[in-house]
Amino acid sequence: MEAATRVLMREGARRFTTARVADEAGISIGSLYQYFPNKESILFKLQTDEWTQTSNFLNDILSDANTPPFDRLRQALRLFFKSECEEAQLRVALADAAPLYRHAPESLKHRSAGQTQGVAFLAEALPRADRAQREFCADLLITTMSAVGKAVSEQGRSLHNVDAFAIALGDMFCGYLASCAGTTAKPKRPSSH
Numbered sequence: 341m342e343a344a345t346r347v348l349m350r351e352g353a354r355r356f357t358t359a360r361v362a363d364e365a366g367i368s369i370g371s372l373y374q375y376f377p378n379k380e381s382i383l384f385k386l387q388t389d390e391w392t393q394t395s396n397f398l399n400d401i402l403s404d405a406n407t408p409p410f411d412r413l414r415q416a417l418r419l420f421f422k423s424e425c426e427e428a429q430l431r432v433a434l435a436d437a438a439p440l441y442r443h444a445p446e447s448l449k450h451r452s453a454g455q456t457q458g459v460a461f462l463a464e465a466l467p468r469a470d471r472a473q474r475e476f477c478a479d480l481l482i483t484t485m486s487a488v489g490k491a492v493s494e495q496g497r498s499l500h501n502v503d504a505f506a507i508a509l510g511d512m513f514c515g516y517l518a519s520c521a522g523t524t525a526k527p528k529r530p531s532s533h
Contacts, residue, residue, distance in 0.1 A: 341389065344382050349429060353383065384444065387434050391450045394423055395457070402461040409465035410517070414510035420485055421506035424493035431490070454482055466521050477520065481513060 343365035348356050358379050362372040376382045401407075401416040424431070458478030459471070466474060492505050 410514040417510045418506040424489040428493040
Protein backbone atom coordinates (compact mmCIF):
# COMPACT_ATOMS: atom_id res chain seq x y z
CA MET A 341 0.00 0.00 0.00
CA GLU A 342 2.95 2.33 0.64
CA ALA A 343 4.22 1.65 -2.88
CA ALA A 344 0.74 2.25 -4.27
CA THR A 345 0.55 5.57 -2.43
CA ARG A 346 3.92 6.66 -3.83
CA VAL A 347 2.89 5.73 -7.38
CA LEU A 348 -0.45 7.48 -7.02
CA MET A 349 1.16 10.64 -5.67
CA ARG A 350 3.84 10.66 -8.38
CA GLU A 351 1.79 9.52 -11.39
CA GLY A 352 -1.81 10.41 -10.54
CA ALA A 353 -4.82 8.13 -10.94
CA ARG A 354 -4.82 8.24 -14.74
CA ARG A 355 -1.26 6.83 -14.99
CA PHE A 356 -1.62 4.53 -11.98
CA THR A 357 -1.11 0.89 -13.02
CA THR A 358 -0.62 -2.42 -11.27
CA ALA A 359 2.69 -2.81 -13.12
CA ARG A 360 3.97 0.49 -11.71
CA VAL A 361 2.87 -0.51 -8.19
CA ALA A 362 4.54 -3.91 -8.44
CA ASP A 363 7.73 -2.31 -9.74
CA GLU A 364 7.70 0.31 -6.96
CA ALA A 365 7.12 -2.39 -4.33
CA GLY A 366 9.87 -4.59 -5.78
CA ILE A 367 7.55 -7.56 -6.34
CA SER A 368 6.33 -9.43 -9.39
CA ILE A 369 3.02 -8.48 -10.97
CA GLY A 370 1.83 -12.03 -10.24
CA SER A 371 2.48 -11.55 -6.53
CA LEU A 372 0.52 -8.30 -6.59
CA TYR A 373 -2.41 -10.02 -8.32
CA GLN A 374 -2.60 -12.53 -5.46
CA TYR A 375 -3.86 -9.67 -3.29
CA PHE A 376 -5.40 -7.22 -5.74
CA PRO A 377 -7.07 -8.34 -8.98
CA ASN A 378 -6.81 -4.90 -10.64
CA LYS A 379 -5.78 -1.29 -10.11
CA GLU A 380 -9.27 -0.31 -9.04
CA SER A 381 -9.08 -2.66 -6.07
CA ILE A 382 -5.80 -1.06 -4.98
CA LEU A 383 -7.22 2.46 -5.28
CA PHE A 384 -10.33 1.41 -3.40
CA LYS A 385 -8.20 -0.06 -0.60
CA LEU A 386 -6.28 3.23 -0.32
CA GLN A 387 -9.57 5.11 -0.09
CA THR A 388 -11.17 2.78 2.45
CA ASP A 389 -8.04 2.90 4.61
CA GLU A 390 -8.26 6.71 4.63
CA TRP A 391 -11.99 6.59 5.43
CA THR A 392 -11.43 4.12 8.26
CA GLN A 393 -8.67 6.19 9.82
CA THR A 394 -10.73 9.39 9.70
CA SER A 395 -13.87 7.67 10.98
CA ASN A 396 -12.01 6.10 13.89
CA PHE A 397 -10.51 9.33 15.15
CA LEU A 398 -13.82 11.19 14.77
CA ASN A 399 -15.65 8.42 16.60
CA ASP A 400 -13.11 8.53 19.45
CA ILE A 401 -13.70 12.25 19.88
CA LEU A 402 -17.46 12.31 19.40
CA SER A 403 -18.11 9.37 21.73
CA ASP A 404 -16.09 10.79 24.66
CA ALA A 405 -18.88 11.27 27.21
CA ASN A 406 -16.47 13.05 29.59
CA THR A 407 -16.37 16.09 27.29
CA PRO A 408 -19.41 18.33 26.63
CA PRO A 409 -20.93 17.69 23.17
CA PHE A 410 -20.18 21.13 21.69
CA ASP A 411 -16.54 20.92 22.83
CA ARG A 412 -16.31 17.49 21.18
CA LEU A 413 -17.75 18.87 17.97
CA ARG A 414 -15.25 21.72 17.92
CA GLN A 415 -12.37 19.32 18.63
CA ALA A 416 -13.56 16.92 15.91
CA LEU A 417 -13.72 19.72 13.36
CA ARG A 418 -10.22 20.94 14.15
CA LEU A 419 -8.75 17.44 13.85
CA PHE A 420 -10.79 16.71 10.73
CA PHE A 421 -9.54 19.85 8.99
CA LYS A 422 -5.94 19.10 10.02
CA SER A 423 -6.33 15.57 8.63
CA GLU A 424 -7.82 16.91 5.40
CA CYS A 425 -4.76 19.14 4.93
CA GLU A 426 -2.33 16.32 5.63
CA GLU A 427 -4.10 14.07 3.12
CA ALA A 428 -4.99 16.70 0.50
CA GLN A 429 -2.53 15.51 -2.15
CA LEU A 430 -3.58 11.87 -1.77
CA ARG A 431 -7.27 12.83 -1.76
CA VAL A 432 -6.87 14.86 -4.97
CA ALA A 433 -5.20 11.86 -6.63
CA LEU A 434 -7.91 9.51 -5.38
CA ALA A 435 -10.65 11.88 -6.58
CA ASP A 436 -9.70 11.03 -10.16
CA ALA A 437 -10.43 7.39 -9.36
CA ALA A 438 -13.65 8.06 -7.38
CA PRO A 439 -15.98 7.13 -10.27
CA LEU A 440 -14.47 3.65 -10.14
CA TYR A 441 -15.74 3.00 -6.60
CA ARG A 442 -18.25 5.74 -5.73
CA HIS A 443 -21.21 3.33 -5.78
CA ALA A 444 -19.42 0.27 -4.43
CA PRO A 445 -21.13 -1.42 -1.45
CA GLU A 446 -18.19 -0.46 0.77
CA SER A 447 -18.60 3.22 -0.17
CA LEU A 448 -22.28 3.12 0.66
CA LYS A 449 -21.50 1.32 3.92
CA HIS A 450 -18.97 4.02 4.87
CA ARG A 451 -21.47 6.83 4.21
CA SER A 452 -24.12 5.00 6.21
CA ALA A 453 -21.71 4.49 9.13
CA GLY A 454 -20.86 8.21 9.11
CA GLN A 455 -24.54 9.11 9.20
CA THR A 456 -25.14 6.65 12.07
CA GLN A 457 -22.17 8.09 13.97
CA GLY A 458 -23.49 11.62 13.47
CA VAL A 459 -27.02 10.73 14.60
CA ALA A 460 -25.65 8.98 17.71
CA PHE A 461 -23.62 12.06 18.63
CA LEU A 462 -26.62 14.31 18.04
CA ALA A 463 -28.81 12.13 20.28
CA GLU A 464 -26.63 13.42 23.08
CA ALA A 465 -26.19 16.98 21.77
CA LEU A 466 -29.91 17.34 20.94
CA PRO A 467 -31.70 15.06 23.42
CA ARG A 468 -35.13 16.59 22.75
CA ALA A 469 -34.90 16.45 18.96
CA ASP A 470 -36.69 13.72 17.08
CA ARG A 471 -34.86 11.24 14.86
CA ALA A 472 -35.72 13.08 11.64
CA GLN A 473 -34.24 16.32 12.97
CA ARG A 474 -31.09 14.51 14.15
CA GLU A 475 -30.73 12.83 10.76
CA PHE A 476 -31.05 16.17 9.00
CA CYS A 477 -28.52 17.81 11.34
CA ALA A 478 -26.10 14.89 10.86
CA ASP A 479 -26.42 15.14 7.08
CA LEU A 480 -25.88 18.91 7.24
CA LEU A 481 -22.82 18.48 9.47
CA ILE A 482 -21.22 15.75 7.35
CA THR A 483 -21.93 17.43 4.03
CA THR A 484 -20.63 20.80 5.19
CA MET A 485 -17.56 19.36 6.93
CA SER A 486 -16.63 17.39 3.84
CA ALA A 487 -17.15 20.22 1.37
CA VAL A 488 -15.47 22.95 3.42
CA GLY A 489 -12.67 20.67 4.61
CA LYS A 490 -11.92 19.62 1.04
CA ALA A 491 -12.00 23.18 -0.31
CA VAL A 492 -9.89 24.68 2.46
CA SER A 493 -7.30 21.90 2.44
CA GLU A 494 -6.76 22.14 -1.32
CA GLN A 495 -6.15 25.90 -1.32
CA GLY A 496 -2.66 25.79 0.17
CA ARG A 497 -3.66 27.77 3.25
CA SER A 498 -1.46 27.90 6.34
CA LEU A 499 -2.28 25.48 9.15
CA HIS A 500 -3.16 28.48 11.32
CA ASN A 501 -5.67 29.70 8.71
CA VAL A 502 -7.13 26.21 8.31
CA ASP A 503 -7.50 25.97 12.09
CA ALA A 504 -9.29 29.34 12.11
CA PHE A 505 -11.74 27.97 9.52
CA ALA A 506 -12.35 24.88 11.67
CA ILE A 507 -12.94 26.99 14.77
CA ALA A 508 -15.34 29.33 12.95
CA LEU A 509 -17.22 26.40 11.43
CA GLY A 510 -17.41 24.84 14.90
CA ASP A 511 -18.91 28.07 16.23
CA MET A 512 -21.47 28.10 13.42
CA PHE A 513 -22.44 24.47 13.96
CA CYS A 514 -22.65 24.86 17.73
CA GLY A 515 -24.79 27.99 17.29
CA TYR A 516 -27.07 26.14 14.89
CA LEU A 517 -27.34 23.10 17.15
CA ALA A 518 -27.93 25.33 20.17
CA SER A 519 -30.80 27.01 18.32
CA CYS A 520 -32.23 23.56 17.52
CA ALA A 521 -31.96 22.64 21.21
CA GLY A 522 -33.31 25.99 22.41
CA THR A 523 -30.06 26.90 24.23
CA THR A 524 -27.12 29.16 23.51
CA ALA A 525 -23.55 28.24 22.66
CA LYS A 526 -20.74 30.69 23.28
CA PRO A 527 -18.29 31.02 20.40
CA LYS A 528 -14.66 30.13 20.95
CA ARG A 529 -12.10 32.34 19.28
CA PRO A 530 -9.02 31.05 17.46
CA SER A 531 -5.87 31.05 19.57
CA SER A 532 -3.15 33.47 18.55
CA HIS A 533 -0.37 30.87 18.10
